[in-house]
Amino acid sequence: MKSASNSAPRGPVPQHKRETILVSPYDTLPASAFWRSGVAEAEPSAVEGLYLPKFPITRETKIMTAGSCFAQHVHRALVARDWAVIDMETPKGPIPREVLTRFGYGMYSARYGNIYTPRQMLQLLREALGDVTPAEPVWSLGARYVDAQRPNVEPEGLERPEHVRQARRVHLRRMLRAIKGAEVFVFTLGLTEVWRHRDSGTVYPTAPGTLAGSYDPGIYEFHNFTLPEVREDLEQLRTLLVLLRPGIRMVLTVSPVPLTATASGKHVLVSTASSKAVLRAAAGEMADSYGDVDYFPSYELITNPAARGRFYKENLRSVTDEGVAAAMRMFFQAHDPQGEAYRAANTPLPEEEDEDDDLVCEEALIEAARS
Amino acid sequence: MTGMSDKGLTQKVLIVGTSHTGAFYMARERIKTGYPGLEVSYFxxxxxxxxxxLFEDGILRMADISARxxxxxxxxxxxxxPFSLxxxxxxxxxxxxxxxxxxxxDVLEEDERSGRAPMSSAALTAFLTGMVQSRVDHIRGRFGADDRYCILPAPYPLARSTAPGPKHEYGLTALSLRSFADRWMARYEEIISERMQAAGLDVFLQPHETRAGQFMTQDRYARPGxxxxxxxxxxxxxxxNSDYGWQVFCAIAEHRLGLTPEGDALSTQQQMTG
Structure with a gap:
């Protein structure tokens, strides 16, 4: 039996033909339904109909962001556009972005660092609610200490384990506040491969011994989440989010960034394809199952064969600025088509917040003149 | 007076900047008397x-000629x-x-806890450095690095500004209640000095004799009324006020030119420094 993809016509049927006879169910489909017109002949940075949002998101919608590396781009783009993206932990002030990033600030709605798997996000929520206590929460970094659940946020480590715990307690409270204030939770799925604690099942964002800690095979083990596991974690995540913040909606994305390395024993290309396929399938099933869960196809936009790899940097892994811009343009055009005009009209003049009060300045100078 | 033995040779000094130039302008007669070898201009x-x-080709001009x-x-x-300083x-x-x-x-490595968000010493140091560096880059980018420059930060607010009322300095007041404030403000000043030096710029921090503690100015330097x-x-x-302008000018003159004031002005300056 021929599959639909093999028997389908190669493009939309012209209008005059449609009026006379219908030869197949594909005749009335739009250009976006056909590979040639929808992909091969389309400009990859502006593919029409790729993202058809299920629910509106506006600049006033309170958005919480989390996920793997690619989610940072989403967060930054929302901030740059002055959308109501939540940030519970970043200090105010003219601190250069690269300095904030080095310490895990300004990347997401709270300072949790990269969250690669739905299990990690779920575990974080449960920890914040007091339902679980992660095993081995503090890892050593030379003579200093880091939070095993976010080892990147203090690159030099902290002086004492107690400092790690104090900082984490406050972080968890802030994270919960972020969720309770959020209307939309944007979550980028990154990986299926994790390292976890054998006895407790605690998962970690990095393998012990890479950034900090040390690898003991008796304590830690590798695990590659299956589709049913990812699906179940996303189900539970949704349930918990809705419990904490009734009415919250989710936007799921899949990171287009390939695995840096795999511990699966397979080739990294195979593992990447497998991992992304699982995540993509799970995200799609969630979006198909729930009206309050949507899927944002940044993965498809970046990995589109028509782009011929141009959205990847030379390492064929990191996404280029053009790729990020194309993905975010797709988001903003769907949700805020007049955004550019709004921005141009409402961008405040640069303010020197630290300036002395102007009126008093004038007074001081005038008085000097009288002296 | 020292360092200006050649009569008839004057050095041209420019005091330029924000409204804080007013304190120096108000002290201009004392400066003129105390430093006859200096020809000081104020802008x-x-x-x-x-x-x-706008600063172009060594000339600073107001961007908006309709400005006050x-x-x-x-x-x-x-x-x-024309200016040598x-x-x-x-x-x-x-x-x-x-x-x-x-x-x-709360700085994690400090003992004091207020219940506010914790921050590591490393992060705080990096943030201070980042913010200071952005200003250093701005100064250098705008004016270039020139041996003739001496950058004088705005004075710290008066100690009285921590009292409730108009123009209350909320951040300063809150900081003054923290046990680690002096230490970290000293660190902030070290960062300013380090980053400015690295950029080839001379900075002259507020003289300690004008301060009330580490980061406030003594109330006696308030302008009347x-x-x-x-x-x-x-x-x-x-x-x-002009006392502040005079006091700080004397300190800079000594730092940059090796000069101390002459005559009556000298005694005034000595009285100020105690």
Whole structure:
């Protein structure tokens, strides 16, 4: 039996033909339904109909962001556009972005660092609610200490384990506040491969011994989440989010960034394809199952064969600025088509917040003149 | 007076910058008397006007000629070329942000806990450095690195500004209640000195004899009629009087030119420093 993809016509049927006879169910489909017109002949940075949002998101919608590396781009783009993206932990002030990033600030709605798997996000929520206590929460970094659940946020480590715990307690409270204030939770799925604690099942964002800690095979083990596991974690995540913040909606994305390395024993290309396929399938099933869960196809936009790899940097892994811009343009055009005009009209003049009060300045100078 | 033995040879000094130039202008007669070998010019503008002023080919000119012309400002531009010392007054090095950052976080490595968000010493140091560096880059990018420059930060607010009332310095007050404030403000100043030196710029921090503690200015340097009994619009805890201008000028003259004031002015200066 021929599959639909093999028997389908190669493009939309012209209008005059449609009026006379219908030869197949594909005749009335739009250009976006056909590979040639929808992909091969389309400009990859502006593919029409790729993202058809299920629910509106506006600049006033309170958005919480989390996920793997690619989610940072989403967060930054929302901030740059002055959308109501939540940030519970970043200090105010003219601190250069690269300095904030080095310490895990300004990347997401709270300072949790990269969250690669739905299990990690779920575990974080449960920890914040007091339902679980992660095993081995503090890892050593030379003579200093880091939070095993976010080892990147203090690159030099902290002086004492107690400092790690104090900082984490406050972080968890802030994270919960972020969720309770959020209307939309944007979550980028990154990986299926994790390292976890054998006895407790605690998962970690990095393998012990890479950034900090040390690898003991008796304590830690590798695990590659299956589709049913990812699906179940996303189900539970949704349930918990809705419990904490009734009415919250989710936007799921899949990171287009390939695995840096795999511990699966397979080739990294195979593992990447497998991992992304699982995540993509799970995200799609969630979006198909729930009206309050949507899927944002940044993965498809970046990995589109028509782009011929141009959205990847030379390492064929990191996404280029053009790729990020194309993905975010797709988001903003769907949700805020007049955004550019709004921005141009409402961008405040640069303010020197630290300036002395102007009126008093004038007074001081005038008085000097009288002296 | 030392360092100016050749009569008839005068050095041209420019004091340029924000409204904080006013304190120096008000002290101009004392400066003239105390330093007869110096020919001092003054070019001051409100902070925002100074920020917007254009600096091209060694000439600083107001960007907006309709901006308020102050009575003692007889020109809209100044050529830096004739001056052998250019004192740039009023840079704040993101002081308000710095104070709030310190006041509203608990530093993990410090003992004091207020229940506010914790921050590591490493992060705080990096943030202070980042904010200061952005100002250093701005100064250097705008004016270039020139041996003739001496950058003088704006004075710290008066100690009285921590009292409730108009122009209350909220960040300063909150910071003054933290046990680690002096230590971290000293660190902030070290960072300013380090980053400026690395950029080839000379910075002259507020002389300690004018301060009340590490990061406030003594109330005796307040301008008359600006305390909390004044009409609200005239209350001012940030701009200093002529005594401050004189005191700081003397300190810079000694630092940069090796000069001390002559005659009566000398005794005045000595009285000030105690």
């Amino acid at each position: 001051g503008m409100p902070g925002r006007v100074f920020s917007a002023a 012309q102050l009575p003692w400002m007889d020109r809209q531009e100044i050529d830096f070329a 250019i004192i740039q007054v009023g840079e704040r090095f993101t002081l308000n942000h710095v104070m709030r950052l310190m006041a509203f976080h 600006t305390d909390l009994t004044a009409p609200e619009g005239q209350v001012d805890h940030r701009h200093m």
